[in-house]
Amino acid sequence: MTSSGSGRRGVVRTVACLVTAMLCVSLAVTSPASPVAADASSPSLSSLSSLSSPSSLSSQSSPSSAPPSDRYRFKNVKIGGTGFVTGIVFSQAQKGLAYTRTDVGGMYRWNGTTETWTPLLDWVGWDNWGYMGVASVAASPTSANKVWAAVGMYTNGVDPNNGAILRSYDKGDTWKTTVLPFHLGGNMSGRTMGERLAVDPNNDNVLYLAAPSGNGLWRSTDGGAGWARVTAFPNSGDDPQTPGGAEDAGLVWVAFDKSTGHAGTRTKTIYVGVADKDNPVYRSTDGGATWAPLAGAPTGYLPHKGVVDPVNHLLYIATSDTTGPFSGGKGDVWKYHAVTGAWTRISPVPSTSDDDYFGYSGLTVDRRNPGTIMVGTQVSWWPDGIIWRSTDSGATWSRIWDWDAWPNRRLRYDFDIADTPWATMGEQSNPPILVPKIGQAISSMEIDPFDSGHMLFNGGPGIAGTKNLTDWDTGGTVAITPEVEGLEEGAVQGLVKPPGGPLLSAMGDVSGFRHDDLDAAPKTIFTSPVFTTTRSIDFAERNPKVIVRAGDFNDADRPGDSHAAFSTDGGATWFQGTEPGGVNSGGSIAAAADGGRFVWAPGDSGQPVVHSVGYGTSWTPSTGVPANAIITSDRVNPLKFYAFSNGTFHVSTDGGASFTATAATGLPASNWNLRVKAVPGREGDVWVAGGATWTTYGLWHSTDSGATFTRVSGVEQADNIGFGKAAPGRAYPALYTGALIGGQRGIFRSDNAGASWVRINDDRHQFGGTPETLTGDPAVYGRVYFSGYGRGVLYGDRSSR
Known part of the structure; x- marks a missing residue:
């Protein structure tokens, strides 16, 4: 009833975005090898509780002074998942630690002890909202505290800001930022390819970033603080079929062969995947000094994933005919033998078969048993996605379900959604369609490097997992459950x-x-x-x-x-x-x-x-x-x-x-x-909120059914308005708004019909910027419900601590 049906980030900022996009392209072209230095830090993060100091609740706000604050505690309304997870990365340095990235809802950290996810980017605000689109994540293989993220939502001009590399030394509780001279596309086509960001397993001061849109390969030698383009890399990743590169996936993954180095030195052999059907894989054997296309690499498809088995000196790649994530119909899985230089097609269903209608992604290797590999369908809408498993390096495969007498399917899994019952999507099983579905685009799948029985993949309501994966190999049933406690990514x-x-x-x-x-x-x-x-x-x-x-x-x-x-x-x-x-x-x-x-x-x-x-x-x-x-x-x-x-x-x-x-x-x-x-x-009491920076933008109030409106003074910009139970001793409902007041962006409450405001969130709890929608509670004074940017439904209550 209240919205124009268009998010402010897609439209309100378009003019500024286009101008910024042109500037960014210019920078990338004129100074492709210029080093990029770190520039900022994030606020310290804690649990989802705001600890801002309360001030007088009756102070008058004005454009020249920020309004006072009221202390609030925030929490998600529990749904569990709902959004699209684009990548899962396990720490190889600490058991029970993993990270996941999403296309619009930020990044989360997995705590294996509590089996919960913690959001790590709730400090992202209005000015850098695009950081909620996470293009890639990398965790140090030697230091559990170190983690990096490549952030930026769009390469097509919608996101006004360049991409950035975030680095953390405390598992994502706090971050330092290095802004890049180009955009990243955490919510663009190809967002499930990767990982674009990779850490040298022998020296975590060395990182590489495979950039989109013709921006080539970038390297850091100081732990992710400074970056420079690798000018020796011969393929820019610019697809001539996508003029301007806005939708061009470009370079899509980096993989190291750890066995070609030792602790403290640069790994010598590095592979890079490029969204180039003619030259899909490049390699360096001298620590990144020189590069060349990998001889004999399969052509005709795009390399979605590249994973190295350093024990057996193998590179596996999973390919599809499109960048995806929700289109595609053909592909293959290949194995490269680094010692012999031979390529072997090991597709569970080869692209030459009419039975391949999906392509491949979601490639993973069991780090404890490197001969065990798994792969998923790039996209399979009907009857469901498929996961394959091999314990002999791809010589033979078994699949998570097989056809039985039509229309039945034999399942190697049981999917228990008791804690997330909505994951049936309101459907009933009608063979061959069975609910819940494991997932149509299984593009991220990772076996725990500390536990061969534990796997997470982007299925079900967001992420699903199993703890008895190895039972698959003995004919047992794999028990799958949603793993979405704390992961709230709904739009x-x-x-x-x-x-x-x-x-x-x-x-x-x-x-x-x-x-x-x-x-x-x-x-x-x-x-x-x-x-x-x-x-x-x-x-x-x-x-x-x-x-x-x-x-x-x-x-x-x-x-x-x-x-x-x-x-x-x-x-x-x-x-x-x-x-x-x-x-x-x-x-x-x-x-x-x-x-x-x-x-x-x-x-x-x-x-x-x-x-x-x-x-x-x-x-x-x-x-x-x-x-x-x-x-x-x-x-x-x-x-x-x-x-x-x-x-x-x-x-x-x-x-x-x-x-x-x-x-x-x-x-x-x-x-x-x-x-x-x-x-x-x-009756007749109406509020209007919204507008745009290039036209009228603010908050208006009418008490005569819209015959006249008065602009609310002190509110420079506003994006929404909501009503809740009146404050004690007050007759008019409490007002809530996402706005710019006194030069400060935030979520605000007024107890006196907009005469004055208090900010109820703080810099650690911005949830991607001003909420797109919000409402108060008619029965609980001070309670506000709102949406973070891609962070599901949140609510806040006044807090005494």
């Missing part, structure tokens, strides 16, 4: 907290959830129907068990399903009505205060605003309101709805049948990054 599109009801979240990729218990994973996603992404969600303020949501899916794939769904039991169950023709996108939807009617602006370009009496059994076009407007309802008067469209505010007093433009002026001129919300219990 949140909306949050509502009806009075007396549970928190409801609109989500990307997983439809959405009803959160009956903030500390337990939901039982199921929103179904009937399931949306690919739920764009908008609302409830009837005076009849709060009535919920409506609207979302996306391809209409051609699911004829008969509606892009709007309704619930009359607070989101426990759902049903659908009809819809106007040609709808594929959810857009913006709102429920009347009494739940008796609904107004909907579908998200497809030019789709008119429509209204329905009852639960969408029929829809009638509304008059006087432009297509694709942002819709919300008055929270008292069931006949009153509001609409915002490109700077003009509209009001309806006949249940959405007709709208009239008001005379209000001074509002942002675009729908981008706009939120419109009406205050519970106060």
